[in-house]
Amino acid sequence: MSTSLKSIIIILYLVITSCTSxxxxxxxxxxxxxxxxxxxxxxxxxxxxxxxxxxxxxxxxxxxxxxxxxxxxxxxxxxxxxxxxxxxxxxxxxxxxxxxxxxxxxxxxxxxxxxxxxxxxxxxxxxxxxxxxxxxxxxxxxxxxxxxxxxxxxxSVSFRIDSTNALSYADVFNQVRKDINYISATKTLIDAPVSDSLQQQWMQFQYLATINSFMQNNPTQDSLIQQYERKRIDKQSKMLSKLDNTKVFYGDEVIDKILSEAKHTRVVMVNENHWYPKHRIFTTSLLKGLKEIGYTHLALEALTNPLQASKINEKRPYPTLNSGYYIQEAYFAHLVRKASALGFKLVSYENQDPQINRELGQAQQLMEILEDPKAKVLVHAGIDHILESPTENGKRMATHFKEMSAIDPLSINQVEFVGGSSHELSLIPFELIKGQTKKINDYYLINQIKPSLEKVYPEKDFQITATTTPKSNPALVKFYNQEEYSIYKENAVPILNIYSTSDRLTINLPRGMYKVVIYYPDGKQNSHSFNTN
Structure with a gap:
């Protein structure tokens, strides 16, 4: 057998064996x-x-x-x-x-x-x-x-799947939780063979809405939010039509009113729905004013643990994907970046003790911050944790906190109302909403902010930038700060995630150095760097 023939056979063997599935x-x-x-x-x-x-x-x-x-x-x-x-x-x-x-x-x-x-x-x-x-x-x-x-x-092996061990959307979400290609993660959640039920439909919606909220200009998210808000807006519009509008605060008045009242307490609490980036932008808009009146700490439920908080406080003034699941959303990461730049101390207050009720454990963590008599805290929490009165499901974090501290926090609920106002921001005193038997928050906020980097960094100089994407669409275009990406690669948190169906994307960015990584549904990707200075 010739040497050349032997070489061909060896190559064929290697190709065949390497393709063994x-x-x-x-x-x-x-x-x-x-x-x-x-x-x-x-x-x-x-x-x-x-x-x-x-x-x-x-x-x-x-x-x-x-x-x-x-x-x-x-x-x-x-x-x-x-x-x-x-x-x-x-x-x-x-x-x-x-x-x-x-x-x-x-x-x-x-x-x-x-x-x-x-x-x-x-x-x-x-x-x-x-x-x-x-x-x-x-x-x-x-x-x-x-x-x-x-x-x-x-x-434990079972070759039978029934209601006791059936695949759920929680199982599927756990599978895609660390997938930063949100387009492919979405497809997995949609295609998963989960048995249909109202409970599973609601779980699927929540996971899809959360993952798709990480991508801007995203028609899937627009459809999900429209579906979520439709019935709520119809119901709430009747309630809002009866308000005494002279007692509602609008636009710039909202920030001024909150800052005025924040002077009279040591704790301000704001909640969020996990699939609304605009909720994080609103909290970001409070930072500068609160810092000027003596607020010292930003307490984030979303921060995974105290170690991740200390890394931001002591090692680097920005988060990574390890900082917390929701913090991979670009505007949540900007909340962290801006708080750090303003000199806030970041605090993780999620309960770490499985033996303690979660709500009580969170309140205890916040109490530790206030052992410093000079500490004043802005708390950014999920949904119902800031309710100040007991509910049919028991006491939430804010209720425990009030009882333990004797401090009445200023609480702003931006989850309850989802629309029905022509203003970007509408702050409604709790007392204006009829039919409520006990006070659960100080204010309701209707948040109609359209997410953009200009909202987060009004002080920065922006440059309109065009980046070319291959015509294989759709694509997820991730814009990273070049310095952060050079250190942490894809464990860095992008400054923006854009869902794109065009071969040319035009975007307004603060002047600086950026790394662009483009993902496709099949998992393929490419990247390039550019400078907007």
């Missing part, structure tokens, strides 16, 4: 914490809480092949899932599924290899054979714990 139903896997669900098989398995499922597309295939080399009965083409634990006992698990009838239904421990520190389990159910390979990792030198975990995992 995993199980064809792997693409239907959904994971929620430690649970694996595949509705196409159907199959559900419960792993342990410290298990992290690995994306096989990102795992070195040669590493997987090396693992499988000693085990003839385990084939790469049948690999369905790969996971690792991240605490002791550390091990990796590889799950294989093949369609073959081999004897009666049974669960067996096929192999205990004390040299390789590995186990193989086999579950036979009708004509399906499920194998699980477990291998010790790092400092794990024994099989005892693995034997127990392996038996528990395999005993």
């Amino acid at each position: 995993y199980h064809p139903l792997l693409k239907y896997n959904y994971t929620n914490d430690s649970r694996l669900i595949n509705p196409e098989i159907p199959l559900t398995i419960k792993y342990f809480g410290d298990t992290k499922f690995q994306d096989l597309e990102k795992v070195d295939k040669n590493y997987i092949k090396t693992i499988l080399r000693p085990y003839n009965q385990l084939e790469l083409k049948n690999l369905l899932a790969y996971a690792k634990t991240n605490v002791n006992p550390e091990y990796e698990t590889l799950l294989f599924l093949s369609n073959q009838k081999e004897g009666n239904d049974s669960l067996r421990l096929l192999s205990v290899d004390s040299t390789r520190l590995s186990l193989i389990y086999k579950l036979q159910k009708d004509d399906q054979s499920l194998f699980m390979l477990m291998r010790a990792m790092n400092d794990n030198k024994g099989l005892k714990s693995m034997l127990k975990d392996g038996a528990d995992i395999m005993n």
Whole structure:
């Protein structure tokens, strides 16, 4: 055989083997914490809480092949899932599924290899054979714990999906939670084979509205918000038509009124609905005035933990994707950036103790800030946490806080009313709304702000910029601060995320250096840098 022919054969072999695929139903896997669900098989398995499922597309295939080399009965083409634990006992698990009838239904421990520190389990159910390979990792030198975990995992297997273990939109959302390609994440949520019910429809809506709120100029989000607001506006317009408009504050009066009242308390609370970036822009608009009258802290429910807050306070004046899920939305990140620039101390006040009621735990965290007699706090919270009176669902954070501190916070609820005003901002004293038996907030705010960077940075010089995108549309165009991107890459938070269906995008940006990364529904991307100075 000639050298050239040998070379061709070797190349063909390498091409064929490199293209070896995993199980064809792997693409239907959904994971929620430690649970694996595949509705196409159907199959559900419960792993342990410290298990992290690995994306096989990102795992070195040669590493997987090396693992499988000693085990003839385990084939790469049948690999369905790969996971690792991240605490002791550390091990990796590889799950294989093949369609073959081999004897009666049974669960067996096929192999205990004390040299390789590995186990193989086999579950036979009708004509399906499920194998699980477990291998010790790092400092794990024994099989005892693995034997127990392996038996528990395999005993949790079910080849039947019913109401007790069915795929939910919470499972699907958990699958796409870290996907920063919001177009592909949206498609996954829409296409997921979740059984239809009113509860699941509402869950799907919330997840879709949240993810799509991360993209500006987004027709999907426009449709979702229109759907959400339609009935609420019809109902609320009748209520608003009866208001004494002479007692309502509009436009610039809104900020002036809030700042005037904020002088008489140490705490201002503003809430948000998680799929409205304009709610974060409003809170941002309060920062400068509150700082001038002595406010010192910005407390954010969305900040993951105190460590993330300290990184912003001490290491860098901006967030990253690790700072908190909602903070990946561009205008939430601008709220953080602007607060940091003005000298606010960022605080995470989310309850970290699972033994304590969440609302009570949040209030206790805020109380710690006020141990400093000079501290004055702006709190930005989710939806009902700022309700100052008990509800049928119990006491919320603000109610606990008032009882514990004897401080009456100034609370502005911008979630309750979604429209019905021709003004950009309308501040309605609680007392003007008829039929309310107990005061839950000081003011309702109707927020009609149209999100733009000019709203956040009115003091900056802007430059109209055009960027070219390939004609494969739609696309998600992410604009990053060049300095932030150079350090944190795609773990940085963009200054804008734009949904684009055009091959040329024109946008108004503050003068500066930017990195543009463009994502497509199929996961492909490209990037370039530009300067608006």
